[in-house]
Amino acid sequence: MSMSGVEIFQEFRWRGLIAQSTDEAALIEAFDKGPVTAYIGFDPTAPSLHVGNLVVLLVLRRLQLAGHRPIALVGGATGLVGDPSGRSAERSLNDEEIVEQWVARIRLQLERFLSFDDSPTGALVANNYDWTKDISALEFLRDIGKHFSVNQMLAKDSVSARLEGGGISYTEFSYQVLQSLDYLELYRRHNCVLQMGGSDQWGNITAGLDLIRRVDQGSAHALTVPLMTKADGGKFGKTASGTIWLDPEMTSPYAFYQNWIATDDRDVVPYLKILTFLRKDEIDALVSQVEAAPERREAQKALARELTTLVHGADQYQRVEQASRALFGQAELSDLDGTTLAGALAEVPRATIPAGEMPSLIDLMALTGIVDSKSAARRAIREGGAYLNNVKIVDEAFAPTSNDLVGGRFLVLRRGKREIGAVEIG
16 A cells, blocks of 8 residues: 555654654655665574564565565674664674574564565565675775764764773674665665664664765665663563564464563553554554453453464464463363463473372462462362363362373463463473
């Protein structure tokens, strides 16, 4: 669906996607003359992208849907150096072979979110290692480095913040020069005239604009997206168990889904705007539901549905949503496939016992930690709040047998409506 430049800015502003931009009128004019080629860089600092990367990746997707051409740049070169933005200490440098493997994995992930075809808006994936690997140190210093003022580089927020702390190495100090070279190369190779990124990248992006102007007397644009925050002060994309990754082997689809179900009421509407493609009228309807009946968590359910489907596919969403209902007694545990069940139970308190041993339910409840003690387990049974595989247990002497195993190796315990635990026969 093609959009005018004004409509793109209106849409982005409503969604909370604009932190800073260069000449807005000129960028609107460029959008109207389009298609504009725009890029965002993703450095391979891990084997997978995470949900923080998803924020800006979806900005590329929105631009493509509006009738423009996206380039997803994988930083095979800059990933070897390390970006000082948002960091208080030096990044550990990874071996070239490891970074190369991560580049390949991240490239495949990027291709899930953009449309690649032969049209003028067909997406590209580029790797900055392609144009840096053959540049000698002398060429880099003479042809690129001479265009940078050290005074201006020191004034960049990402650098000045490090200088006030423990300092910064020449390696990370030079990162903005490499990123600027990327913009120049994409400008030359693909007529790319817009670089986007998180607001912490503003200094690096504008350095690239300066380089394009100095070397090619060209003109280009910059647009940054606000860094995501959480109302409770926690870091977006982080949980008690760590980073929320897009790779299903690093963060299971069930854990991914549950992360969004658990979203704070104060965060859910901004997340819906920034991370989904729901229309304004659809989000407004969810806002009304949050205000009228927050306990129903309809907005969180919509957020979890949209993002799990987007990242892992509709089939996985159906599986994890069914698993979520099954764990809380609203669907049959026996209907879950083994992988989905194992992924779901990996996110709850659990214990492993040897094959052939089967303690009592009281012992198992205490072992998993869903009760504080065996006496608390007895009390839960007496009060009708103890469940095995969603079946209420009223006998304090009850002990499961191998016939009670779900998926051939699990027992699912529940205390009350929300406290879930699991026992695995190992």
